[in-house]
Amino acid sequence: FIQMLRSAKKRDVLQLLRRAPEEARPFLVEAAVATQSVASLAALSDFLDFSQEPKSLLEKFLYTAAFSPRPSGELLQLVLDKLDGKQLAPEIWETGIVAVGSLVGKLCQQKLCGLQQVVERGVETMLRGLRGAEEEPKVVISLLALGNARLPETIPTLLEHAEDGPRAVTAAATSALQRFPAAHISSKVKQVMRRIFHQKRKSYDKTCRLAAAEILLDNHPLPMDVINILLATSEMETEVATFLLLKVQNSLR
Numbered sequence: 001f002i003q004m005l006r007s008a009k010k011r012d013v014l015q016l017l018r019r020a021p022e023e024a025r026p027f028l029v030e031a032a033v034a035t036q037s038v039a040s041l042a043a044l045s046d047f048l049d050f051s052q053e054p055k056s057l058l059e060k061f062l063y064t065a066a067f068s069p070r071p072s073g074e075l076l077q078l079v080l081d082k083l084d085g086k087q088l089a090p091e092i093w094e095t096g097i098v099a100v101g102s103l104v105g106k107l108c109q110q111k112l113c114g115l116q117q118v119v120e121r122g123v124e125t126m127l128r129g130l131r132g133a134e135e136e137p138k139v140v141i142s143l144l145a146l147g148n149a150r151l152p153e154t155i156p157t158l159l160e161h162a163e164d165g166p167r168a169v170t171a172a173a174t175s176a177l178q179r180f181p182a183a184h185i186s187s188k189v190k191q192v193m194r195r196i197f198h199q200k201r202k203s204y205d206k207t208c209r210l211a212a213a214e215i216l217l218d219n220h221p222l223p224m225d226v227i228n229i230l231l232a233t234s235e236m237e238t239e240v241a242t243f244l245l246l247k248v249q250n251s252l253r
Helices: 002-006 010-019 022-035 038-047 055-066 073-083 090-109 117-132 136-149 152-164 167-178 187-197 206-218 223-235 238-252
Strands: none
Touching: 002 022, 010 022, 010 038, 022 038, 022 055, 038 073, 055 073, 055 090, 073 090, 073 117, 090 117, 090 136, 117 136, 117 152, 136 152, 136 167, 152 167, 152 187, 167 187, 167 206, 187 206, 187 223, 206 223, 206 238, 223 238
């Protein structure tokens, strides 16, 4: 079916989407996204109305885009155009911004980061969403999107939220930092992770402390970090201490 869509013209794909029974539309949307031809994406752009379509169909489109293994810049452009400047249902905005992060991250993995202005637009959309978020859940979603994107230039923003944010925000930011490769876990990142794990500035949730410890242990750990983490386990809950001990043992092996 995808092979057939690749050779179809925009008007044919659009006609197919509009005439299909309601229960078949999610499948057709998924297939059109997977095709990623100029015609299929143009047809989707005309067909999907984010102010009127059922949420389930819009979420199907966004999830399919987010999980696309090798997305194109045109697919990211389509998602951004549909999210831009519209009054959207909160769940659609949340799914959309996470999808943007996923698409940006995959385009950069394909070495297309610096080649397309649409990637810059995607990054700015995520950062603008973070800056404009007044409620904690929106901040968390924006941090998840940045974690999906894994862009080195967003690490300072993630560190700030990891160290100074409220509980859920701190957990989301440290989780996002865990997704970065070792090359981007700098000495500054490790300094912040030490302060979080050893609770130098304030008390942190155990999930956040564990994430900080994992970042330290998984990215060329210093002997002193290993020693200090092992010493700290004597004051931690049994299951948390056991987890960290196993982590160290696995690293040694």
